[in-house]
Amino acid sequence: MAAPRRFAQLSVNSPLKKEIESKPKKDDEKKPTQLSLDMFDVGKPLGQGKFGNVYLVKYKKYDYVCALKVIFKRQLQKCGMGIQMKREIELQSHLNHPNILKLFGFFEDKNRWFLVLEYCKKGELYGLLQQAGRFDERRAARYIKATTEALKYCQEMNCIHRDLKPENIMIDHNDQVKLADFGWSVHTNTKRNTYCGTLDYLCPEIVLEKYYDGSIDQWCLGVLTFELCTGEPPFQSNSREEVMKKVRNVKYSFPSYLTNDCKDFINKLIQYDPSKRMIMEKQWENYQILHSKDVILEDSHDWTLNTLLRGLDISFSTNHPNLAIGCLVVCEYPSGKELLTLTCRKIITIPYISGFLGFREVEVYHELLNDCKEKYPELYPQVVLVDGNGYYHPRRFGSATHVGVYCDIPSIGVAKTVLCVDGIGKKEINIITSQIKPGESTTVSTSNGEVLCEVIRSRGGSINPIIVSCGNKVSLSTAVIICKECCLHKIPEPIRLADLISRKLLRDEGLLSHMN
DNA sequence: GCGACAG
DNA sequence: ATCTTGTCGC
Numbered sequence: 208m209a210a211p212r213r214f215a216q217l218s219v220n221s222p223l224k225k226e227i228e229s230k231p232k233k234d235d236e237k238k239p240t241q242l243s244l245d246m247f248d249v250g251k252p253l254g255q256g257k258f259g260n261v262y263l264v265k266y267k268k269y270d271y272v273c274a275l276k277v278i279f280k281r282q283l284q285k286c287g288m289g290i291q292m293k294r295e296i297e298l299q300s301h302l303n304h305p306n307i308l309k310l311f312g313f314f315e316d317k318n319r320w321f322l323v324l325e326y327c328k329k330g331e332l333y334g335l336l337q338q339a340g341r342f343d344e345r346r347a348a349r350y351i352k353a354t355t356e357a358l359k360y361c362q363e364m365n366c367i368h369r370d371l372k373p374e375n376i377m378i379d380h381n382d383q384v385k386l387a388d389f390g391w392s393v394h395t396n397t398k399r400n401t402y403c404g405t406l407d408y409l410c411p412e413i414v415l416e417k418y419y420d421g422s423i424d425q426w427c428l429g430v431l432t433f434e435l436c437t438g439e440p441p442f443q444s445n446s447r448e449e450v451m452k453k454v455r456n457v458k459y460s461f462p463s464y465l466t467n468d469c470k471d472f473i474n475k476l477i478q479y480d481p482s483k484r485m486i487m488e489k490q491w492e493n494y495q496i497l498h499s500k501d502v503i504l505e506d507s508h509d510w511t512l513n514t515l516l517r518g519l520d521i522s523f524s525t526n527h528p529n530l531a532i533g534c535l536v537v538c539e540y541p542s543g544k545e546l547l548t549l550t551c552r553k554i555i556t557i558p559y560i561s562g563f564l565g566f567r568e569v570e571v572y573h574e575l576l577n578d579c580k581e582k583y584p585e586l587y588p589q590v591v592l593v594d595g596n597g598y599y600h601p602r603r604f605g606s607a608t609h610v611g612v613y614c615d616i617p618s619i620g621v622a623k624t625v626l627c628v629d630g631i632g633k634k635e636i637n638i639i640t641s642q643i644k645p646g647e648s649t650t651v652s653t654s655n656g657e658v659l660c661e662v663i664r665s666r667g668g669s670i671n672p673i674i675v676s677c678g679n680k681v682s683l684s685t686a687v688i689i690c691k692e693c694c695l696h697k698i699p700e701p702i703r704l705a706d707l708i709s710r711k712l713l714r715d716e717g718l719l720s721h722m723n
Numbered sequence: 724g725c726g727a728c729a730g
Numbered sequence: 731a732t733c734t735t736g737t738c739g740c
Contacts, residue, residue, distance in 0.1 A: 524729085564730085595730080606730095623729090623733065633733090671735055697736075706729085707737080714739085725740090730731065 242314040244321065247275060253330070258282045259319070263326065273311060276322040283320075292320065298366055299389045306357035308377055308387040327377035327385055332435075336373050341438035344469050350376070351432050353384035358424050361386075371427035372408050373434060406450045407440035411479050414451050422481035429476025429484075436469055437462055441477065500612045504598060507617060507680035508589070510689070517546070518693050519588030520701030521575055521610075523568045524709040527718050531555050533571035534709040535579060536701045537586050541692035543700045547586045550712060551575045564595055565609030572610045590617040590681060590689065594702050599660040599676030600626055611679025618678030619686040620660075621699055625674055628659060640664050640672040648675075648687055661687045665697045673697060 250263040259277040266273055283289050299310045309325040329335065332350060336342065342350070354376060361368055368375075368389060375388040410426035433441040441459035444450045453459065457479045461470050475485035521535040530552070537547040551574050555567045572593075580587050596605030597620025607620030625636050631651060639662050643649050648663040660676040661683055675690045677683050693699035698706070 567730095623735085624731095669733095669735070671733060703737095710729085710738090727739090728737090729733085729735100 242312050242321075242323065244314075244316065247273075247323075249275065258286075261324075264323075266323075272326050274324040274326045276324055278320040278322070280315075280318055280320060295389050296322070302361070302364060302366065302389075304357055304360040306353045306384050306386055307360065308385040324387075325377075325379070325385060327387075328380035329378035329382070331374050332376040332378055332384070333373035335378060336435060336438065339438075342435050344436055344466060347432065347435040350384055350435060351428070354386060354431065355428065357384065357386040358428065361424070362421050367421050368424050368427075370408075371424060371431055373431065376431075406447060407434075407442055409451075409454055410481075411455055411457065412481060414454050422484050422486070425476050425484040425486065426478075426481075429473050432469070432473050432476070433459070433461075436465060436473075441473075502598060502604075502608055502612055502677075503680045504677045504682065505680075506682045506685050510590075510681075510685050517586070517588050518543075518590060518592060518689060518699075518701050520592040520594070520699065520705050521572050522594050522702055522705035522709050523571055524706065524713055527713075529554050530718060531567070531571050532709045532712045532718075533568070533575050534705040534712075535572075535575040536704045536708070537579070537583075537588055538693070538701045538704075540689070543693055543695055545704060547579070547583055548704075548708060549575055549578055550708065551578065552712075564600060565604070565606035568595075568606055569609050569613045573614050576614050576616065588616070590619060591678075592619050592621050592690070592693065592699050592702055593678060594621060594706065596620045596622045596626060596660075596674070597676035597678040599628065599674070605676070605678075607676065607678030617680035619681050619689065620674075620676040620678050621690060621702055622660075622674040622676070623671065623698065625660075628653065631659065636662055636672060636674065637670065640670050646691075648691070650683070658683060663687065663691060663694070665694070667697070669697060671697065673699070 246267055247264040248267060250265065253261040253263050253274055255261075259279050259282070261274055261276045264273055264275040265271065278292070280289070283292055296310070296313055300313075303309070308327070311323040311325070313320065313322045315321065354371070358368065358371075366389070368386065370388060371386075375386065377385040377387045379385055408427050408430050410423050413423065430440055430442075433439075442450050442453040444453060457477065459477070461473075472485075478484045517537055518540040519535060519537045521533055523531055523533045531554075533551040533553065535547075535549045535551075536545060538545055551571055553571050553574065555570065557567050557570075572591075576587075576591075591607075591610060591614075593607035593610050595607060597607030597611075597618065599605065599620065599622075600608070605620050605622075607618045610616070611618030625631070625633055631653065636651070639649060639651060643662070643664050645664050645668070646666040648661050650658055650661050652658050660674050663673040663675060665671065665673060673690065673694065675683070675686050677686060681689075690699055693701060696703050
């Protein structure tokens with residue numbers, strides 16, 4: 208314990224590392240250079256904290272400027288953080304990422320720990336934020352993106368930061384983000400309102416003293432985004448109790464100047480239920496994979512020549528957070544006669560996140576389609592109608608397109624509602640619908656002339672439209688023809704049946720909330 | 724007929 | 731994820 212600590216693992220390009228490696232390994236002694244205070248010129252203090260100060264220092268041998276964090280063992284012990292400190296150093300020294308502050312090395316004397324850290328000329332992001340009041344979304348997004356990269360890396364390394372806030376994000380001379388302070392942080396109680404301290408970034412499970420996991424960093428990322436874009440943390444209040452109450456109730460509101468995209472992003476991260484917080488890993492990965500594949504928006508077959516064309520639909524319904532019952536209904540086209548019904552019960556591991564449509568569903572749909580292909584190959588559908596938007600989606604990738612591309616099958620998106628794209632929302636669609644005759648349809652385009660979808664007004668008296676958009680390998684005009692044929696009711700028959708069947712199954716199993 | 728629910 | 735709607739269960 209009292210023996211001098213060895214050098215921590217160094218980043219590849221660290222000058223300190225070069226020195227160690229250039230030293231001839233004499234004898235069998237593998238002990239690397241032992242750092243000590245006299246190897247540094249100590250300059251001006253960079254910051255003060257609860258456990259000690261940070262100084263600008265120069266590593267004499269190479270004239271290399273670093274930050275030296277001094278932590279008094281006494282203070283640390285008083286807070287019962289002695290052992291934690293060592294674990295944190297071990298952890299931090301193994302992290303190597305462009306957006307994580309590098310720990311070059313560490314050493315100790317009788318009373319103090321010394322951490323040799325990367326020097327960041329522009330200091331804490333907190334300071335820059337104070338100067339600016341608030342950042343415009345473009346600038347905030349740059350910081351958030353880099354921070355996300357760092358957090359993603361942390362998650363891969365099974366490390367939870369736990370203490371994300373603008374005080375712990377350093378900005379170097381190149382304006383690059385460097386995430387700092389992995390737990391042993393020098394708490395900067397001088398800057399933030401001492402009364403609330405770092406309470407602003409606490410998530411509900413911490414406030415309620417429940418178990419927590421890596422998703423607390425997602426919560427904090429949402430809070431951070433809010434603070435960078437507005438200058439104030441979302442749950443700010445006069446008293447500790449008030450903040451905690453607001454956090455428990457997830458009660459916060461946006462200033463009017465924020466864009467919808469920004470609010471949306473924050474909303475997806477600041478979620479009470481940890482499993483509902485937007486995650487960087489799987490969703491994003493799937494999203495990228497699917498986006499890298501080609502979506503075909505034209506007819507891949509001459510549908511009109513095939514009189515035996517079958518329509519199919521699958522739907523998906525859940526109340527239990529992770530349980531889904533999917534249903535696939537094959538109908539004869541164009542009569543709409545039901546030929547086959549398959550269901551699938553599956554535990555979904557991906558959380559539902561609005562705006563990231565299709566990721567949860569696609570697993571279930573895929574299984575159903577495979578099942579059909581294996582057992583009833585003659586009934587395998589040529590085209591699937593999917594409940595929800597298709598290519599017409601703010602991210603240009605709705606459920607129907609996901610299913611179509613993922614399962615490599617022609618697909619059509621059939622939605623009852625619209626998501627706002629380029630100023631076209633529910634209200635605009637309703638106006639458009641009211642201008643067309645029952646049973647007729649019209650194409651809706653954005654201001655650039657890009658076609659989004661076709662709105663069909665049902666044959667009955669309702670002005671509630673059916674919105675058809677391209678999924679994959681089916682053109683919009685063909686999609687509309689097929690859809691109209693399948694519309695015995697307002698929702699195309701296969702979708703309607705699948706919806707009813709999957710919901711009935713859930714109900715029968717007592718998995719819909721009104722049953723208990 | 725009324726209430727719940729739909730992702 | 732708030733359909734001034736459609737459907738089902740009770």
